[in-house]
Amino acid sequence: MRPRSMTGFGRGEASEGGKTWVAEIRTVNHRFLDQRVILPRLFTAFEEPVKKRVAAVLDRGRVDVTFSLLGMNNTEPQLAVNKSVAFQYRCCLQQLIDEYGIVGPITLRDMLTLRDVINLEEQRPDMEAEWELISASLDAALKDCDIMREKEGQALKQDLLGRLDKFAAIVRQINDGLPQLLQQRQNDLRARIQKLLGGIDLDPIRLAQEMAVLADKSDVTEEITRLESHMAQFRSFLASAEPVGRRLDFLLQEFLREVNTLSSKIANASVAHLGIEMKNEIEKLREQVQNIE
Numbered sequence: 064m065r066p067r068s069m070t071g072f073g074r075g076e077a078s079e080g081g082k083t084w085v086a087e088i089r090t091v092n093h094r095f096l097d098q099r100v101i102l103p104r105l106f107t108a109f110e111e112p113v114k115k116r117v118a119a120v121l122d123r124g125r126v127d128v129t130f131s132l133l134g135m136n137n138t139e140p141q142l143a144v145n146k147s148v149a150f151q152y153r154c155c156l157q158q159l160i161d162e163y164g165i166v167g168p169i170t171l172r173d174m175l176t177l178r179d180v181i182n183l184e185e186q187r188p189d190m191e192a193e194w195e196l197i198s199a200s201l202d203a204a205l206k207d208c209d210i211m212r213e214k215e216g217q218a219l220k221q222d223l224l225g226r227l228d229k230f231a232a233i234v235r236q237i238n239d240g241l242p243q244l245l246q247q248r249q250n251d252l253r254a255r256i257q258k259l260l261g262g263i264d265l266d267p268i269r270l271a272q273e274m275a276v277l278a279d280k281s282d283v284t285e286e287i288t289r290l291e292s293h294m295a296q297f298r299s300f301l302a303s304a305e306p307v308g309r310r311l312d313f314l315l316q317e318f319l320r321e322v323n324t325l326s327s328k329i330a331n332a333s334v335a336h337l338g339i340e341m342k343n344e345i346e347k348l349r350e351q352v353q354n355i356e
Contacts, residue, residue, distance in 0.1 A: 066301055067356045068215035069093065069124035069308070075203025077196040082134040084193075086200035088117075088208045092354050093125040101129045102197075105188065109197055116198065120205050122306040123356045128204075130197060143184045152177050216355065220301050223351055230318075230344040231294055233337050237325070238287050244331060286325040293317055308355035315349050 069092040077084050098117055100110045117126055156169045174180055297314055300307040319342065326338035 065213055066216045066220050066303075066307060067209070067212040068219055068354050069212070069356050070215060070354060071208040071212035073204040073206065073208025073211065075200045075205070075207060077199035077203065078134075079192075079196055082132060082196075084196040084200040085131045085133060086197070086204040087129045088204045089127045090121065090124040090208060090212065093123060096121060096123055096126065098126045098128065101127075103130065103132055106130070106190075106193065106197065108190075109194060112194070113197070113201060116201055117205065120209065121356070123308060128201070130200070140183050143182055145179055145182055149174060149180045152180065212356070219351055219354060223301060223348060224298070226344055226348050226351070227294060227297060230341060230348070231291075233341050233344070234287060234290050234294075237283075237329075237334060237337055240333075241283070244329065244334070283325045283328050286321045286328070290318065290321050290325075293321070306356045308352060311352045311355060312349065315345055315352060318345050318348075 069090055071088070071090045073088040075086045096118060098114050100113050102109055102113070113128060113130075117128060152174065153169065156173065159165055160167075160169070293314055297311065300311055300314070322338055322341045322345065326335060
């Protein structure tokens with residue numbers, strides 16, 4: 064299972080009896096699963112079942128699902144004679160003629176002027192049969208969309224791993240240079256102390272104590288170790304079979320926390336420059352992670 068992008072498109076069809084249901088799905092990145100379903104007016108009752116079916120496949124993203132019905136459509140409104148009402152009108156009109164001596168026959172024109180003799184009736188489709196076609200077209204669209212999301216997800220994974228390698232190389236560069244950096248800072252401290260003392264001999268024990276304090280303040284072993292652990296976990300998440308976008312985003316916040324601590328402990332221009340590079344890579348990682356489900 065590969066990480067999936069939240070950007071995708073899918074189209075599915077299901078046909079029967081001369082008509083075809085078409086489902087189209089468009090997905091983009093979003094913090095949560097946000098769905099919008101568009102169905103023909105007579106079938107809006109299927110909105111919730113559609114959302115449940117989508118939620119079973121997709122975990123995050125803005126999802127727009129649109130259905131259309133093509134071909135023969137037995138659900139169009141039809142004109143129909145209301146025979147019961149027409150018969151009652153006919154009887155009443157005939158009664159008027161008989162009782163009041165009205166001259167003239169009852170004509171079609173007379174009947175057409177009367178209310179509710181002819182009605183526009185909506186046809187009631189077989190909802191169970193329609194749902195079978197709707198769900199089949201939806202499943203096909205979801206499968207098509209999932210293929211695209213997985214394909215793009217694989218491309219995102221490779222980009223993330225490449226950027227993580229760059230980040231790891233900077234961490235190694237800092238770690239490898241720590242002994243030399245610490246030695247340089249100790250030499251600078253010794254030189255400043257000797258300058259302040261004006262050539263007076265310095266107690267070697269006292270100097271050793273100051274060096275130990277400096278080494279302790281500059282020790283970033285814990286930060287380096289935690290960064291290496293975070294990077295290993297990042298790679299593990301990318302290989303996971305579960306949606307990991309939120310966890311990756313949270314993990315990158317921890318990356319940034321460690322980098323800030325590391326940079327503050329080592330007040331050195333070269334390390335500060337490398338710290339900026341690391342933050343830049345973290346920002347690029349976060350931009351890509353926003354598209355991971």
